[in-house]
Amino acid sequence: MDNQVQLTVLSKSKNIGLARLTVSTFASELDFTLNELEEIKVAVSEAVTNSVIHGYPHNVGKIDIKMGIGDGKLEVVVIDYGVGIADLEAVLQPSYSTKEEHMGLGFAFIDSFMDNFEVESEKDKGTSVLMTKIPERNKKVEKQGG
Amino acid sequence: MKITSTIKEDFLITRLCGELDMNTVPDFKKKLKNLMEKRSVKNIIIDLNKINFIDSTGIGAILGRYRAIKKKNGKLILVGANRRVKKIFKLSGIYDLIPIYDNEKEAFFKKNIKGGQ
Numbered sequence: 001m002d003n004q005v006q007l008t009v010l011s012k013s014k015n016i017g018l019a020r021l022t023v024s025t026f027a028s029e030l031d032f033t034l035n036e037l038e039e040i041k042v043a044v045s046e047a048v049t050n051s052v053i054h055g056y057p058h059n060v061g062k063i064d065i066k067m068g069i070g071d072g073k074l075e076v077v078v079i080d081y082g083v084g085i086a087d088l089e090a091v092l093q094p095s096y097s098t099k100e101e102h103m104g105l106g107f108a109f110i111d112s113f114m115d116n117f118e119v120e121s122e123k124d125k126g127t128s129v130l131m132t133k134i135p136e137r138n139k140k141v142e143k144q145g146g
Numbered sequence: 147m148k149i150t151s152t153i154k155e156d157f158l159i160t161r162l163c164g165e166l167d168m169n170t171v172p173d174f175k176k177k178l179k180n181l182m183e184k185r186s187v188k189n190i191i192i193d194l195n196k197i198n199f200i201d202s203t204g205i206g207a208i209l210g211r212y213r214a215i216k217k218k219n220g221k222l223i224l225v226g227a228n229r230r231v232k233k234i235f236k237l238s239g240i241y242d243l244i245p246i247y248d249n250e251k252e253a254f255f256k257k258n259i260k261g262g263q
Contacts, residue, residue, distance in 0.1 A: 013169040
């Protein structure tokens with residue numbers, strides 16, 4: 001990794017904005033457009049919101065947001081140490097939600113706005129969401145280079 | 147989140163300013179409900195011109211208001227979403243449910259057209 005930062009927040013909704021701002025500021029080191037940075041903000045917001053709502057439904061816990069840059073790629077991992085996901089397959093289906101007025105589109109947005117994402121979860125141990133993204137203009141340069 | 151409002155014809159026009167996410171949604175829902183009760187209107191236009199961030203929680207809140215208003219035979223219309231917000235709306239499928247226009251003028255012109263987009 002060329003650069004790494006870790007942010008640890010309590011699972012409070014007021015910290016979700018801080019998390020996305022921190023990641024987008026960190027990501028701006030790469031050649032992302034403003035639109036791409038906004039997409040990264042949405043993806044981080046979704047992941048951290050999921051940890052707040054689903055990771056710690058009855059208490060306040062810790063959420064680690066690890067971000068790294070290496071080989072021109074942004075990598076973000078959002079980790080909570082909460083209840084874990086009971087049915088990971090179901091949760092990854094768009095519109096699946098266990099909460100009223102929640103659209104269940106968090107992972108769908110992450111999938112749409114990031115290049116790749118992986119979710120690992122274990123009951124009562126927590127969940128980690130790994131997301132990666134490469135600036136689009138660098139992908140074009142790579143293609144042209146052959 | 148800051149919300150300002152005016153009445154025009156039989157619509158409450160609410161202008162949102164700031165971010166709509168899990169942190170601000172409770173305040174948004176409470177203020178909107180209070181405004182509609184205070185002004186005794188059942189139709190609402192939500193102006194998103196000054197919304198600089200929205201995620202699926204924010205969209206869920208708007209959808210929740212839409213359903214509540216529709217149950218009372220009211221209308222909810224969205225206006226002024228910027229390109230980024232529109233992209234998120236398109237991904238969420240909300241375009242298929244709630245009329246979205248570029249501005250209030252267009253909304254008032256088209257509001258009586260069924261499913262007008």
